[in-house]
Amino acid sequence: MKSVGGIILQRLALGLLTLFVVSIVIFVAVNLLPGDFAEAILGQGATPEAVASIRRDLGLDQSPITRYFQWLGGAVTGDLGNSFAQANFASFAGTETGSGLGSVATQIAPRFANTMFLAMVTAAIAVPISLILGVLAALYRNSAFDRATNIFTLSSISSPEFFLAYILILFLAVLNPILPSLSNIFDGMSFSERLERTVLPALTLTLIVMAHMMRMTRAAIINLLASPYIEMARLKGIGPMRVIVRHALPNALAPIINVVALNLAYLITGVVVVEVVFVYPGIGQLFVDSVKIRDIPVVQACCLIFAAAYILLNLTADILSILSNPRLRHPK
Amino acid sequence: MTTWQFLLLALVAIAALGWVFRAVGQSVTGNAPFYRDMPYGVAFGYVLAVAAILGSVWLYLQEGAVFFRWAVQGLIGFSVAAYLFRLLGQSVGPEAMRKLFRQMPLTASFGILVIIIYAILSIFAGPISPLFIAGLGIAAVVLVEISRRSSTTEGHQVVVMIALLTMALFIIMFFVGPLAPHGQEEVFPRANIVPGGDVALGGDPEFPLGTDQIGRDILSRLIYGAQNTVGIAFATTCLAFFLGGTFGFLAATLGGWLDQILSRSVDVLMAIPALIFALLLMTIASVWAPRLGIPLTFFMVIIIAVIDSTRVFRLARAVGTQIVVMDYIEAAKLRGEGLPYLIFREILPNATAPLLAEFGLRFCFVFLTIASLSFLGLGIQPPLADWGTMVKDLSQFINFAQFAPNIAAAPLLAAGAIALLTVAVNFVVDWMLHRTSGLKE
16 A cells, blocks of 8 residues: 555645646636737727737747746746736837836735735634634533534624624724724834734634634534543543543544644635735735736736645645544555 | 733633632532532633623623624624514414424524525515516416425425415515615715714715715615625526536536546636636636626626536535435436436435535625625626625725714625625524534534
């Protein structure tokens, strides 16, 4: 039988293949656009020469397959092409190729870092709280506390992100001005200032992802409570808290790790709306802005980054659940 | 930082009180088992709950806590309504329905009540044509006739009752007229009328919730929003189920290369986050829509339905492959039944329960995706009234919460309308899953 290393290698290869196919899907989808960017940029009064010139400069005169591999090759080496929105088309009169174009990579890099910061702050708040709440709900199952948390998490899970965001703004920023409602972050801010402005979006995201993790923790622990070794521990006279934390929790870790990773992947989609509400300068907001002005290279790049992060986190969840399960680690 | 110090102090006081509570309980009751075996955490929980209730009452009586008071009133109002609704369901109707209501938790009856209210609002928001009612009448007669021939007497009674109730509702509502006082696209000359209907404060009794920036009645748009947002989400979910269910069952029954192709392409589509993929495709659709002269909303329905049908496909295929290996399928195949018979008469009836629960969850997901897209300005397009767009348009009013809570409530009402429906559907689905899985813990 295959060793655990073999399985992991196989999963990694599968993840890479998926990413490759996804990049093809994104590229094909973008190329479904009617006409091309050269015409779109120049508008009604385009002369054929101008269109041809811009097409040559942007490399649009080559075949789609060549363009795809150029884009993919660039993306792998960190060059994501040039943003159309920041293009300075006066330079097209000259012979220099694309000199006036803003590079997508320089535009995305700082925003990507901001989004990662937001995601990390969220994870730092959400994971401990939901684990503690999940353990407590399992400990006091079917009590008033358990029911109240169940209703609360079910409600927060099913509310749209912007509703939670505006409720938090209303109570924590407008009625009781504790935190700033706008998260405008820029370079050169001190870390504490940065953190203060990230708290409100992070809290919103926490409310969204916490519910899943908490419910899963509770369910995973309760699933185990009927097993013989838990019975044994209880008969030995160990207290209920210790039974759950020392005996049940380590065995329930696999599904919990899985759901934590999946929820961090979910953060990636949730981040778009939350960033727009709080005007947080992250990659989600850049994505929405580029979608509105149809800045295709940026849309393409953001899509690829989102998909890559999503696949990577799912892959991590997969591998961690293999590693934490002895039956998968030592197959018969 | 006095707030934090106060909170910390309160927490320490509660922790101490928890210990005191248990000790006092033990000594007063002569070490009764209830207090003797109480862990410290439980005692702490009791004191915390009492403190939370007292704190809420104190906050409720504060002058400035308008929003908190509204929230509490809404919560109590809905709980009482749900309780009365459950009482009503327990005492009228056929025995099967009464039994269902007797087993129902309060959250589920709240969910069903909210869903019924939304359905009525969305159907009767605008004027109804008499032709539609006539068509409905014919459909009802046909349905009653079919049920008389094919189902049991009790089932037939239920169908007749539902048909009669529906017809009565439609005919009454026809004479009552549309629920929305004004049209959703009607623009009135006075913009930004303050809600509340108080003329002295700049309100107008004709517009109880005021008008928006360009002078449209907010109440009417909220009611029409039920029709547009919920209706479009419902249609999208149905389409997603049609696509995903058909292909999923086909893949399960036929297997082989068709299964491989469909499953692998679904895997790829599911590797892209749904909202991101929807935004990418909407960019492309927004270029195509004006060229083809098809409304963007139509594209949105198709795009979201296709993206969501991948999730339905997964479930339908998984349920289908479990059913296909059963003996009765083998028997039907040996009888020489065709593929449509196998899918519609053998697989579909046995897959109804999981598919129905999934329908509720999918509906929530589609509804939230559409609301998010609209909130970002890329979903349902004006002049159609829609809750997501309304939240975006009115969101700036939140900043006036300190001086004019009425005005700040408008965007929260629209967002709350979205949240209320998804919460309601989730409660009902949660209860359904709990019932069908037989989980009693």
